[in-house]
Amino acid sequence: MKPEDLLFAPVVLPLIGAALVIAAKAFLSRKVVKIVEYIGAFLGLGLPLMFFAIIYPTISNGVVIYGIIGGWHESVGITYQFDGLAWLVNILTYSVCAAAWIYSLDAGPEGPSFTSVFLILTAALSATIITSDIFNLFVCLEIVGISSYILVASTDKPGASLAAFNYLIISASAMVFFLIGVYGLYRITGTLSYQGITETLQTLPDHGGTSAIISVALIIASTIIRVAIMPFSGWLPDAHALAPHAVSAVLSGVLIKVPLFALSRVLSFIPSGASAGQLLGYAGALTAVLAVILALCQNDAKRLLAYHSISQIGYVVCAWGTAIHVGVASSQGEALMTAAFLHAFYHALFKGLLFLSVGTTVDRAKNRDVYTLRGAASILRASGERIPVTLITFLIGALAITAIPPFNGYISKNAISYALDGTILYYLLFVAGVGTVASFIKLSRIYWQKPNEMISTKPQPVPITAHISQLGLALICLISGVIATPIYANTKNLLTGEYPQYVTNWYSPATLMKTAVIVMLGAGLYLLTTTKIISRLLKKLRELPSHFESLFIYFSIGTAMLVGWMLWFK
Amino acid sequence: MIERILLFIMIIVGFWGIVTKHNIIKKIFALNIINNAVVILFVLEGSRIGSNAPIMESGITHIVDPVPQALMLTAIVIGVCISALALSFAFRLYKITGTFDVREIKRQVHHEA
Numbered sequence: 034m035k036p037e038d039l040l041f042a043p044v045v046l047p048l049i050g051a052a053l054v055i056a057a058k059a060f061l062s063r064k065v066v067k068i069v070e071y072i073g074a075f076l077g078l079g080l081p082l083m084f085f086a087i088i089y090p091t092i093s094n095g096v097v098i099y100g101i102i103g104g105w106h107e108s109v110g111i112t113y114q115f116d117g118l119a120w121l122v123n124i125l126t127y128s129v130c131a132a133a134w135i136y137s138l139d140a141g142p143e144g145p146s147f148t149s150v151f152l153i154l155t156a157a158l159s160a161t162i163i164t165s166d167i168f169n170l171f172v173c174l175e176i177v178g179i180s181s182y183i184l185v186a187s188t189d190k191p192g193a194s195l196a197a198f199n200y201l202i203i204s205a206s207a208m209v210f211f212l213i214g215v216y217g218l219y220r221i222t223g224t225l226s227y228q229g230i231t232e233t234l235q236t237l238p239d240h241g242g243t244s245a246i247i248s249v250a251l252i253i254a255s256t257i258i259r260v261a262i263m264p265f266s267g268w269l270p271d272a273h274a275l276a277p278h279a280v281s282a283v284l285s286g287v288l289i290k291v292p293l294f295a296l297s298r299v300l301s302f303i304p305s306g307a308s309a310g311q312l313l314g315y316a317g318a319l320t321a322v323l324a325v326i327l328a329l330c331q332n333d334a335k336r337l338l339a340y341h342s343i344s345q346i347g348y349v350v351c352a353w354g355t356a357i358h359v360g361v362a363s364s365q366g367e368a369l370m371t372a373a374f375l376h377a378f379y380h381a382l383f384k385g386l387l388f389l390s391v392g393t394t395v396d397r398a399k400n401r402d403v404y405t406l407r408g409a410a411s412i413l414r415a416s417g418e419r420i421p422v423t424l425i426t427f428l429i430g431a432l433a434i435t436a437i438p439p440f441n442g443y444i445s446k447n448a449i450s451y452a453l454d455g456t457i458l459y460y461l462l463f464v465a466g467v468g469t470v471a472s473f474i475k476l477s478r479i480y481w482q483k484p485n486e487m488i489s490t491k492p493q494p495v496p497i498t499a500h501i502s503q504l505g506l507a508l509i510c511l512i513s514g515v516i517a518t519p520i521y522a523n524t525k526n527l528l529t530g531e532y533p534q535y536v537t538n539w540y541s542p543a544t545l546m547k548t549a550v551i552v553m554l555g556a557g558l559y560l561l562t563t564t565k566i567i568s569r570l571l572k573k574l575r576e577l578p579s580h581f582e583s584l585f586i587y588f589s590i591g592t593a594m595l596v597g598w599m600l601w602f603k
Numbered sequence: 604m605i606e607r608i609l610l611f612i613m614i615i616v617g618f619w620g621i622v623t624k625h626n627i628i629k630k631i632f633a634l635n636i637i638n639n640a641v642v643i644l645f646v647l648e649g650s651r652i653g654s655n656a657p658i659m660e661s662g663i664t665h666i667v668d669p670v671p672q673a674l675m676l677t678a679i680v681i682g683v684c685i686s687a688l689a690l691s692f693a694f695r696l697y698k699i700t701g702t703f704d705v706r707e708i709k710r711q712v713h714h715e716a
Contacts, residue, residue, distance in 0.1 A: 109670065168674050175681045182688060191699045191712045198627065198692040205634055205685045206621055209614075212641045212678060219671070220648055581705055585622045 039088065040098055040115050043081040043123055044163065047156035050077030051149040058145035070148050077152040078131045081159070085124055092120045093523065095530045099165075112226045114165040114298075117527030118374075122162040122294050125378045128509070129286040129385045130155045132502040136389050137279035139496030140396070142187045150187075151283075154180035158287060161295045165227045167215050167252070170295060171208065174259065178204050181288055185276040196271035203268050203584045207255035210592070214255070217248025231302040240304035246599045249305055252296075254592040257313070259292040262350050263320040264587035266343045267579065273339035278392025281335065285342040285388060286381035293346075293353060294374070301361045308602035310357030312595060317350030318461040325468030329475065329562060330575040334391050334401045337476055338384070341434065344465060345380045349373050351458055352449045361529075365452060371525040372448035378524075379441040379513065383433035386506040390427035393499050394479070397492040403476060408484035416492035423495060424480055426503040431473045433510045435555070436466060436548060438540065441514035447544055448521065451537065463551070470555020471562065606647055613640035626703045627696065631689045638682040645671040645678075 050073035057069035091098075092115070101110035134151060137143060157176035164170055178201075186197035219225060221241045222233035234241045254265070261269040269289075273281050300306035321344050328340035356369035397416050400406040410424050433440035436447070446466065453459045513520055517539055526532050561567055613636060620633025649671035657669035697703060700711045 168677075172677060172681065175685075179681075179684055179688060182692075186692065186695070191696070194692055194695045194699070195708060195712050198689065198696065201685065201689055201692065202621060202630060202634065205689070206618070206637065209634075209637050209641055213644070215674075216641070216645055216648060225670075581709075582622050585618075 039084055040100065040113070040163075042084040043127070043159040044156050046080050046084075047077030047152040047159070050074060051152035051156070054145045054149040054152070058149075066145050070145050073152065074134055074148055077155060078127060078134060081123070082127050082131070085120060085127070088115075089120070092117055093526060107226075108224070111164065111166045111169045112228070113163050115163055117530075118294060118298070119162050121374055121378070121524065121527055122291055123159055125381050126155060126158045126162075126287050126291065129381045129506075130158075130283055132385060132506050133279040133282045133286075133389070135498050135505075136282070136502040137277070138498040140278060140392070140499050142277045142279075147184075147187055150180050150183050154184065154283070154288075158291045161291050164295075165298060166225050167218065167227065167230065167299070168225050170299075171211055171215060173295075174211070174256070174292060175208060177288065177291070178208070178259070181280075181284060184280045185272050185284070187280065188275070188277045190275055192271070193275040196268075196275045199581060199584065200268045200272045203588065204258050206585070207258040207588060210251045211255035214248040214251035217244055217251070221245050221248070227299055227302070230299075234304055240603075243600065246305045246603060247596055249299075249303055250309065250592065250596045250599050252299070253309055253313075254588070254595055256292045256296045257591075258588065260289050260296075260346060260350065261343055262313070262316055262347055263323055263343070264591045266320070266324070267584040267587060269343060270336050270339040273342060274333060274336040278335075278388055278396075281339075281392070282385035282388040285339065286385040289342065289346050290349065290377045290381065293350065294377070297353065297357065297361075297370075300357050305599050305603055307358050307360070308599050309595065310354040311602070312354070312598045314351050314354030314358055314458065317347045317352075317354055318458040318465075319347070320344065321347030321351060321465035322461050322468070325465050325472065327574065329468060329472045330571040332402050332404050332575065334395055334403050334406070334476060334479065335388070337403060337472060338387055338391060341469065341472070342380075342384055344469065345376070345384065345434070347465070348446065348449060348462060349377045349380065351462065352376065352452065355453065355456075355458065367525065367529045368452040369449070370528055371521065372445065372452050374528060375448055375521065375524055376445035379433070379445045379510075382506055382513070383430045383440070383442055383510050386426055386503060386510060387430035387434065389499065389503050389506070390423050390430060391476075393423050393495055393503070394427070397495070398479075398484075399492075403479060406479045407482045408480075410480040411484055412492060413495070417494040422500050422504060426507040427480070428477070429507040429510055431477055433514070435470045435473050436551070438545070438548065439511070439514045441510050441517070443548065444514055444517040444521070444539055447539060448537075450547075463547075466551045467554045467558055470552055471558035474556060474559040475562070607644075610640050610644050610647070613637070613643075625705050627693045627705050627708070628690075628703055630705070631686060631693065634689065635682065635686055638678070638685075642675045642678055642682075645675045 054070050054073040057066045097114060097116040099114050101107060101112050103110060157173050161173040161177060164173055182197045182201045186194050218230055222230050224230060224233060234245060258265045273284050276284060300310060324340050324344035324347060328337050328344060331337040331340060352369045352373035356366045356373060359366045361370055394409045395401045398406055398409050398412045410421060413423050433442035436443045450459060518536055522532050562571060617633045617637025617640060621630050624630055649668040653665050653667040655663055655666045657666040696708050700708045702708060
């Protein structure tokens with residue numbers, strides 16, 4: 034069998050799994066449904082991983098598999114493209130989704146409906162990155178959206194329904210503007226495939242002029258809503274904080290990154306893409322700083338993590354946008370793109386891990402407030418956790434996100450820093466790093482000291498599935514940090530088609546020194562936030578009213594700025 | 604030209620409705636309006652050439668561009684899904700809070716959380 038024939042496996046297998054599960058729910062008895070659910074999940078989440086292993090040798094040789102779905106003529110069919118980028122993003126998607134699904138088995142939300150929606154989400158994420166047709170991208174993003182709205186609301190918390198509703202309205206209206214962008218490009222170029230659009234635009238005088246730029250800007254802005262960099266990120270904290278833990282892990286780990294890399298397929302080659310990349314790079318760096326300040330204000334443990342997702346995606350977008358600005362084929366662009374993906378991947382792993390560990394903890398403690406919850410370690414022990422697995426996995430996640438060697442966050446953040454050295458973005462990210470350390474010192478305090486209240490009732494024990502998924506992710510966080518050099522080399526090869534010319538020394542004295550400085554400054558910043566004046570200020574910031582309308586106002590302002598910037602610097 | 608101006612007004616009305624109306628059912632309707640405006644925009648674009656519906660039977664010539672129509676079938680289906688889901692959220696919120704006013708819902712939800 035040729036690899037081309039297997040290409041749809043990561044899209045079709047989860048869909049088959051979802052169909053099996055939902056059909057079983059309708060027709061079979063409860064016991065059988067459970068078995069079918071496992072089969073469906075294995076089919077949808079396990080088999081594709083095997084497929085990626087089989088196809089890896091082909092892809093790493095630089096082979097890109099192109100094709101048209103259904104064998105239609107090129108001008109009408111939907112084109113797709115499976116290359117190194119698609120392989121990498123698929124690996125990211127499937128590893129985190131599989132871990133999150135295992136976690137959900139006992140910790141909820143469980144049941145066949147959850148599993149089938151979850152599998153549909155996985156399939157759609159995979160399709161988003163494989164497609165190379167702009168309208169198909171719209172469809173994939175909508176399916177990703179619809180399934181994620183359902184997943185956010187799949188808990189009985191009333192806040193979750195409202196968060197899901199807000200998320201739905203803002204992203205569904207943004208998708209309307211995506212369609213208007215597609216309309217503009219179709220009108221100008223008469224085609225929908227990325228390649229066709231790029232080629233036609235390059236032949237046109239003035240590259241299609243103002244209307245082409247506005248169309249591209251609309252497409253970028255409405256995709257960036259999903260990526261949630263500021264000012265487009267208003268919907269994210271509620272949705273991520275109130276969703277069930279397993280869903281939060283997938284939303285933060287995977288869902289905000291896949292649209293970004295799908296967008297890079299369009300932006301890297303389109304004439305006006307470079308200037309958009311520059312603006313997004315700046316926006317990303319500013320987001321990294323601002324979101325970390327907001328994270329420092331939060332009192333809800335999961336909200337704090339959600340703001341960190343915005344901050345970390347800021348890092349990724351900063352490197353990604355700058356890579357597109359300098360050109361993905363230049364050596365700095367290649368290094369930046371590799372670093373951007375590496376950080377996206379590593380962030381997916383450690384943020385997934387953090388959401389799961391903190392989720393396990395707050396469920397046992399029945400308290401999510403960072404300021405009042407204390408002694409979570411002893412609460413976990415009281416629940417029957419003899420070896421403090423959750424504490425250890427939390428610490429691994431926290432050390433990874435604050436870039437302490439030898440965990441993976443250290444590698445990817447430094448890869449970004451190396452590539453950005455000397456620019457203003459470098460310093461912005463440095464500040465964000467300090468804030469990250471401070472807010473994780475704050476979050477980790479929930480584990481220490483004595484519990485505020487006596488543990489009267491024994492908390493329910495932590496299920497084994499939660500331990501498995503947490504340990505699995507923690508192990509990958511550690512391993513991918515230790516053997517970073519080959520991973521970096523292979524990622525670069527998959528993204529750019531060549532291995533790095535020289536081996537980066539990740540543990541050079543200067544880098545280690547910088548890490549030490551960041552940690553010390555972070556500790557200092559944390560101490561500063563515990564003072565009366567600053568903590569009152571943070572409380573004020575936290576309680577700033579947020580209106581539903583502001584989501585749209587920020588969206589309009591952001592889009593207008595993007596259009597203006599792209600017209601000015603075209 | 605007049606069609607385009609009307610469509611532009613339709614989009615503005617929809618956007619205005621989503622942003623300023625406090626009733627969540629009205630918000631969902633406004634989302635529908637803006638969605639349909641874009642659907643009509645595409646179909647209008649397709650009809651710049653030709654005048655007959657692109658149903659390929661013998662004897663039919665001079666058809667409009669079929670691609671936008673195919674695209675819009677998909678977009679309409681997605682729009683229906685989104686509306687249905689949004690309405691089900693609205694129903695759920697109504698069951699919890701007993702109101703459709705988004706400010707009131709927010710107030711109550713924050714109280715409970």
